[in-house]
Amino acid sequence: MPKHFFFDLDNTLTRSKSHIEPAHAEILKRLAERADVVVVSGHDENSIRRHLGVDLQNRYYILSQNGNHAEDRNGKIIWEHKLGISQVRSAHKFIEKARSNLALHVKDENDIVEDRGCEVAYSLIGHHEDIEIKEAFDPDGSKRKKLLNDMRRDVEMLESLGVEVRIGGTTVLDFMEKGKNKGYNVAKLIKTLGWKKAGCVYVGDALFPGGNDETVIGVIPTKPVVDYRETYVYLESVLKKP
Numbered sequence: 001m002p003k004h005f006f007f008d009l010d011n012t013l014t015r016s017k018s019h020i021e022p023a024h025a026e027i028l029k030r031l032a033e034r035a036d037v038v039v040v041s042g043h044d045e046n047s048i049r050r051h052l053g054v055d056l057q058n059r060y061y062i063l064s065q066n067g068n069h070a071e072d073r074n075g076k077i078i079w080e081h082k083l084g085i086s087q088v089r090s091a092h093k094f095i096e097k098a099r100s101n102l103a104l105h106v107k108d109e110n111d112i113v114e115d116r117g118c119e120v121a122y123s124l125i126g127h128h129e130d131i132e133i134k135e136a137f138d139p140d141g142s143k144r145k146k147l148l149n150d151m152r153r154d155v156e157m158l159e160s161l162g163v164e165v166r167i168g169g170t171t172v173l174d175f176m177e178k179g180k181n182k183g184y185n186v187a188k189l190i191k192t193l194g195w196k197k198a199g200c201v202y203v204g205d206a207l208f209p210g211g212n213d214e215t216v217i218g219v220i221p222t223k224p225v226v227d228y229r230e231t232y233v234y235l236e237s238v239l240k241k242p
C-alpha cells in the first residue's frame with residue numbers, strides 16, 4: 001500500500017464543485033488514518049475545505065490552485081506562487097478572445113472568470129451552472145482541446161509571457177505560471193517533506209494529454225480514474241490489504 005496518496009478533487013474525490021458523499025468521506029477518513037492524503041486541485045483552498053467537509057478537516061495536505069498554494073494538515077501555508085499582474089491580464093485577454101470565438105450562451109456573465117491569486121480559472125459556461133449541464137458539456141474535454149488547438153498561436157503567446165493553460169475540472173481552463181503545474185508542485189511537496197516517490201500514488205480523472213493531471217505522469221506513479229465513483233472502488237480495494 002502506498003504511504004502517500006495524492007488526489008485531484010473534481011470528479012476524482014467529488015462530483016464537480018459538490019460536497020463529498022458521506023460514505024466516501026468515511027473511506028477517505030479511514031485512508032487518512034493509515035497514509036498521508038494530499039488534495040491537488042485547481043480549486044482554491046477554501047473551496048477544497050468546503051467540499052470535503054468538517055469531518056475530514058486537518059486530515060489532509062492541500063495543494064490548491066494546481067499546487068501553487070500549499071498548506072500542511074494544520075492549515076499552515078508552506079508556499080504560495082502568485083501570478084503577476086501582467087500574467088493575469090494576458091489570461092484575461094485570452095479568455096476574451098476564446099469567448100468571442102465560442103460565442104456560447106451563458107446564464108451568468110459574472111460566473112465565467114475567477115481570479116484566485118495563484119491562477120485564473122475560466123469556465124466556458126459558468127462555474128456554478130447546473131451540475132447536470134456542466135457534466136454533459138464536455139465530458140471528454142474535446143471541446144476544450146479543440147479550443148486550445150484552434151487558439152494555439154494564442155497559447156504560444158501566453159507561454160512567451162510565462163503563462164500555462166490547461167484543461168481542469170469539468171468545464172474549466174486553468175491559467176497558471178508556466179511550469180508551475182500539478183506535476184511541478186507535487187514534486188516540490190515530496191522534496192520538501194522528504195517523501196520517497198516510489199511510496200506515492202496520484203489518482204486523477206484528467207491524466208490524458210492536455211488534462212491538468214497529466215503533468216504528474218513521470219513524477220510519481222499515477223492511477224487514472226474515469227470518475228469519483230471509481231476512486232472509491234480503488235480505495236476500498238487498497239484498504240482491504242493489510
Ligand SMILES: [Mg+2]
Nearest residue numbers: 008010011205
Ligand atoms: Mg478532475
